Amino acid sequence: MEATPKINGGVKYNSRTPAIHGPTNPMVTPLLTDLYQFTMAYAYWKADKHNDHAVNPFGGEYTVFAGLEECIRFIANFKLSKDEIAFVRECLSPTCEDGFYDYLGGIDCSDVEVYAIAEGSVVFPKVPLMRIEGPVAVVQLLETPFVNLINFASLVTTNAARHRFVAGKNKLLLEFGLRRAQGPDGGVGASKYCYMGGFDATSNCAAGKLFGIPLHGTHSHAFVSSFTGPDEITEKSLQSHDGSRLCTDFVHLTQMWLGKLKRLSSSEGVFGETNQSELAAFVSYALAFPNNFLALVDTYDVMRSGVPNFCAVGLALSDMGYKAKGIRLDSGDLAYLSCEARKFFQTIEKEFQVPGFGKTGITASNDLNEETLDALNKQGHEVDSFGIGTNLVTCFSQPALGCVFKLVEINNQPRIKLSEDVSKVSIPCKKRSFRLYGKEGYALVDIMLGENEPPPKEGQRILCRHPFNETKRAYVVPQRVEDLMRCYWPGNADKAREELPTLKHIREHCMKQLEQMRTDHMRRLNPTPYKVSVSAKLYEFIHFLWLNEAPVGELQ
């Protein structure tokens, strides 16, 4: 892992002084938005309302928050080109006035302020992820790109973190999703956010280069079936690892080991003749990568051909001072096959006295997801690392996140969105959010307060109320208080700007956040709901607005 990762466009930046104004994906321009953002901007401008001060938070579901860096870069680069303005003019009505296009040409995000929870944080419904303040027309133009940048990023990061939770800390998790991802950028983004959410490596070279993510990969079934037999191999020599010896016929050495393996297993009848084209593919791969020999063993028959062929090559490599890395299983009963392969490796270690051979790596990679990982754990398996693709990057179980952008305040007037469905009622006005931690270091509850209320304090009891349910309330004495919102883009305001951390730091933050949550909140099925509360004052205010059941503007 590089300490100075690179960003889209390949430009290096240093995490401590990020060149936020650098180039981005050329797709990410102010035009990456819905047309109605421009029609509304014109209507605001026409009504001389475009500079009204708007406050919009994102509301989220239980998720790992990601995509913040992309949003800040979007804001930093926000400027409509002449070409883009000409295009907007073509799209809007010919009756729109010229002054609007002059206005569009002049806007940037210097008078916008962005507050957000740190990227990689675990967040819960109702607590705003971001708060954007500024002229209503400009804030409106940020809605679509921000929702786009955050939804997918948070979705994939959350999905990766959930897979990590089920797999456990000690397994190697590999992301293999590029070919099933939603387009090139979807693939590169998925690799980045899977790493953020706790994966160890990716197969995606472009993501490896752009973000410094460790790469992983070996060979495919097509590689195995492209060989016809050992006769194809013309260059058969292999230098030993220490350079002291030369094996002039590595094919012969492998065949010899295969003979010994046959005799070893003949009493148990494990295998007879292995597939010779598979053996040729393995030998070729070992000759190319003697230090990194990892073989896909299920092209023909795992236990009758793939594993014995692998072991023969692995033992021949061992003779030459190399250590085979392992096998990959891509089909069949992964729990059973991994246990059988492990037994065979252990027998070899014992019979032929090859120390460590019993611990040869086993990777599994066939349509895995949270459920199959969970089922493997229950059955018992010997898999060391998991390669996960489709289900990870496309988030099969929930392919879109419901993050939305709400207007909660305009010109200091709070706005509430009423709904018959209580879960859809928005919590009005500017708020501050805190996470309260208990004695064991776990997060107890999140609480939102009005902007001008004094923040919760360590060791001081505070009443936490359910935002909508009169009867649900509890006093909490936090051992630690975390202020969730930080200023990532102060605009013209005289405030310090929070630096954007490196990808590696975000990943570490995410892992730490997950550790600070009680596991019953995080488990896959029927998790205990984590409580999100409001202060007594904010509770009263919400219900004052709500009971009057009318547009808030009229109550002020």
Place this chain on the structure above:
Amino acid sequence: MEATPKINGGVKYNSRTPAIHGPTNPMVTPLLTDLYQFTMAYAYWKADKHNDHAVNPFGGEYTVFAGLEECIRFIANFKLSKDEIAFVRECLSPTCEDGFYDYLGGIDCSDVEVYAIAEGSVVFPKVPLMRIEGPVAVVQLLETPFVNLINFASLVTTNAARHRFVAGKNKLLLEFGLRRAQGPDGGVGASKYCYMGGFDATSNCAAGKLFGIPLHGTHSHAFVSSFTGPDEITEKSLQSHDGSRLCTDFVHLTQMWLGKLKRLSSSEGVFGETNQSELAAFVSYALAFPNNFLALVDTYDVMRSGVPNFCAVGLALSDMGYKAKGIRLDSGDLAYLSCEARKFFQTIEKEFQVPGFGKTGITASNDLNEETLDALNKQGHEVDSFGIGTNLVTCFSQPALGCVFKLVEINNQPRIKLSEDVSKVSIPCKKRSFRLYGKEGYALVDIMLGENEPPPKEGQRILCRHPFNETKRAYVVPQRVEDLMRCYWPGNADKAREELPTLKHIREHCMKQLEQMRTDHMRRLNPTPYKVSVSAKLYEFIHFLWLNEAPVGELQ
């Protein structure tokens, strides 16, 4: 719609002589691939097998084939930069020989040939979508990016076509998915492929600019809730459509109409007081876009506030010579509300003699998908156009397509992939594919033949066999024969290159293809399976290879 659409990167190209070598998305480089493609390339190179001639077709599921243009552009631009080669060197083992990197630096796709079915065609399982021939190491490096580029494109195009099929020909279909799409490029790609699959317009400005797709959009709930009341409106004048008259107080004119509407409906008790901040938002929007007034009517209450407010503004516009476009419903019972709104519009047309008011447009847009469109059709509705987002661009019902890349022949030796699951057995060797049409113009069956067999002919009977089932066979006399595969990239071969059509032409081809399929093959639930067959000769050959149940190489 432009006749010369633009491509990723904003460079114009003419459809008849496409500048295939132009710039692309910077993410789409030869590094957009899995690491194992490079490790295998090295192993092939090391075994001096990298120039073996490989043939790989894609196998698809029932789908509309899309993404071909992106693949051809990828091939045309395929060249590893020095920087990229240096990165590959870092990723592979230090024991890899220097000669390999010289080899990598020299490769391009000049000795690769690509044959494909036309983009926008309806295709069925087992019939290859593309056939790629060339040096095995190079073909391997194309696998991941091609699968990536085709899977998402075909998935979204197919999904759009399915929505079009359910909605029917006469409805306007609008794609509103950008904010829920999988990243920026996922959003822009989704807009392109939804248009290809039969949508009429998008809300995505970037896609509109890049591809010349018609744009559509009005305003959001936030726009409505950002207004507090009509007092906010300071500039109240509106010139009449023909420029002959000036209304100095359009707010007053609207209020007057609202009074008349109340009296009209009071007998039926439809509504009392409408929401005044909503009215202010509508008036502002109408003043900004008098020719394009379309209002979102469900922020407060559709029939008690939104629709009457819309009608008041619409009638005031009508007084000034303008015609209101319509309403958008984004929640509630869309079938019921659209019928109620239609009745109200018709009553107004009759009572106030406003010709055409009864036909005012109704757009619906709340979490729509194939099932909800189908349910609306069954209930009966008055919706003219549908705005569809999340379910369309993320393909909720099936977020990834199973297209795969298979090796079917190497150095003229056929390769078969055996499997206990018959549907996974690959059909070996180079093939030609034809679609046979019947008297009514509908497609009857697809048939694959060996490369050197004579093609089917119009009016001549041909035996079509199920590829794996001995008993399923039928003679067909085609009225028309379509050769499905065309050469889109001849490499160095002396063959004509099929031109890449414009997006608009691909869309037309897709619509025509869908019309040529019998509707029972296309229906949403329990479609009649479309038959894919092989010639008698190819059937014999497959089963000769299969019965021997061994790697094919050994049989030759």
